[in-house]
Amino acid sequence: MSYFRPIIDALTGYVPGEQPPPGINVIKLNTNENPYPPSPKVLEALRNLEGERLRRYPDPRAFEFCQAASEVLGVPEDWIIVGNGSDDVLTMLVRACA
Numbered sequence: 001m002s003y004f005r006p007i008i009d010a011l012t013g014y015v016p017g018e019q020p021p022p023g024i025n026v027i028k029l030n031t032n033e034n035p036y037p038p039s040p041k042v043l044e045a046l047r048n049l050e051g052e053r054l055r056r057y058p059d060p061r062a063f064e065f066c067q068a069a070s071e072v073l074g075v076p077e078d079w080i081i082v083g084n085g086s087d088d089v090l091t092m093l094v095r096a097c098a
Contacts, residue, residue, distance in 0.1 A: 002009050020026050027035045038046075062082040070077040083089035 017030055020028065065082060066077045066080045069080050073080075081089060081092065083092060
């Protein structure tokens with residue numbers, strides 16, 4: 001007995017795409033992975049993070065980021081929207097306009 005609708009039971013699971021064999025020099029663009037290592041500045045910033053900041057969720061409003069972005073971009077802070085990736089920001093946009 002299944003607790004799901006028949007249409008759900010009939011679905012097949014996700015099968016990841018073929019991976020290139022080791023040693024082949026290709027840049028995969030289909031998995032949204034960065035082919036380059038982090039910059040030395042990023043690595044240094046990560047090394048300097050306080051352990052206290054790593055054990056808590058970040059500020060959901062990203063207050064410090066919005067302040068910095070506001071200054072860099074020369075726009076008011078309330079013009080900046082922060083989300084968890086483009087899907088989240090697009091969802092906020094649709095909900096705001098629906």
